Amino acid sequence: MDLHEYQAAEIFGRYGIPVNRGIVARTPEEARQAAEQLGGRVVVKAQVHAGGRGKAGGIRLANDPAEAEAAASQILGMEIRGRTVRKVLVAPAVAFDREYYLGVVLDRDARRIVVMASSAGGVDIEEVARERPEAVVREHADPFLGFLDYQARRLAFRLGIEPDLVRGFAAIARQLYQVYVDCDASLAEINPLVLTRDRTWMALDSKMVLDDNGLFRHPDLADLRDTEEEDPLEREARLAGISFVRLDGTVGCIVNGAGLSMATMDAIKLYGGEPANFLDIGGGASAQRVAAALRIVVADPNVRSILVNIFGGITRGDVVAQGLLEALREVDVRVPIVIRLVGTRQEEGRRLLEDAGFTVVDTMEEAAERAVAAAKSQ
Amino acid sequence: MAILVDESTRLLVQGITGREGSFHTQQMIEYGTRVVAGVTPGAGGREVHGVPVFDTVAEAVAATQPNVSFVAVPAPFAPDAILEAADAGIPLIVCITEGIPVLEMVRVYHAVRARGVRLLGPNCPGLISPGKAKVGIMPGFIHTPGPVGIVSRSGTLTYEVVWALTRAGIGQSTAVGIGGDPVIGTSFVDVLEMFQHDPETQAIVLIGEIGGADEEAAAEYIRRSVTKPVVGFIAGRTAPPGRRMGHAGAIISGGRGTAAEKIAAFEAAGVPVAERPAQVAELVRQVLERR
Structure with missing residues (x-):
């Protein structure tokens, strides 16, 4: 789950990291008031879950409240990588001499948390990291002892930070690590961490991504989810316990299992089509889940055909078929459906579906080929 | 022979009184797995499908000498259950639980290794040596004994490939699901090494997916140390970057972990990569005939 810059900055601040505190505004008028309250030059920054805000024109300097209002009116409503900006952060403009990077992530290969700086x-x-790997220094945290002070100092010394500034840098690095661990984050990042004109450290941009699997033990953080930023269909899927990612194609997919869902998307592409989504209904394939999945897939106006690929496994094929039929009675589906069903008692399941007038095929290749053809003829 | 589980497997089920634990205990017994004990704290003295239940793993070990534990405990309690099994000295722990926070697994991974114990999973379907033992949630009937070892990050996709092999008359020595999370106890390389040393296994199928670099590490290991033929499949050629595709570990981040990179790594290691799951069976037939 992504957090906004202002949310991450608020959490970092609680851990004693010096952050550039600002005020969130939802309208140009609010941005002007925020600038008045802060006084002096300000920076107006888009708060949206998309990278490349600066390049897209989502970050602007303003010399006075009137300019802040004008900047906010340009940024609010702007589309950055397909996301609409609904909020801006108005923060004091800070003069600085140098910019550093400081980040904490999981190193999957080492199975350890790594603190990176540049x-x-x-x-x-x-x-x-790609172009000048030597410009990024790293320290792996011990899984039991954590990220130690000497490691934080070592990062600073390797970056050539002057001795009088090392202690402050190391303290920020250790606190950032602590935030990461305490919040079950998958990314905690300050970019840039600047050395201001008066030689103090300040986090000018804060970024945090949380591990979805950790949210159950952080209800306060789970509440920070910005539901306005979510695709409405992805939101419905999340609430129904379905893994769903919306894509650009025309063949809607309903599959059980994440790996099989990806393989099904790949098969659609292989036969000349484009998948409209990734969708994993998870285990069991209950009528309720299938119905929710169907509703989500048909709500996408790009969908021209639907491919249901269920490897029944332990779940009986006839039970899956009944679930599908119940779901199909509940949901108004106006595009062709190709069903592929395998598992225990698959013959009984097939018969049930065919008697109800549905096309049932044996292999996922055949199903993909048919679903692609159906999408193209629509 | 097979790897990790066979006729000598004595299974403990942690979370045996839960819905999943109870259901899969029954399924595993029906397949022929010897389930010797179950554990649910507070349910000691009960029986589930004729299996005695204990309050602690240590008691279950003292009374029934299990050598494998199957952990079917909800995510908030699963790390503790894994460590309880590790501390009781059970040499192989199979955890099917989905949704464990990854930072919890970082600690568990290193703690389990320090105790010299093997963990499979979490978020995996388990493993099966057809005709011998099933320690997992896969449907047993799709498997048949034979010479092909399978290792995969996925569940139903593995069933798909196994089904294609079985229908083509090609049996399996052991099928191992290593799990779809970013931090898992047993990697592709660990399982490849076991298959390389298993006399019954004549060919290996590796089923990978986007995210991380375990497939690349596997390709490098195959190039250096595996003399048996290997066939690959990678799911997620059409997956967009930056989005988690169901599995917590299936995400292309920072431009790394793409299917294209993994396929290229396998091809460079001389591993043919199937375009479709069913094609795996054709490729396996070819490599077996060549031997």
């Missing part, structure tokens, strides 16, 4: 701050860190 003196090339303020730019895309993945690009820096």
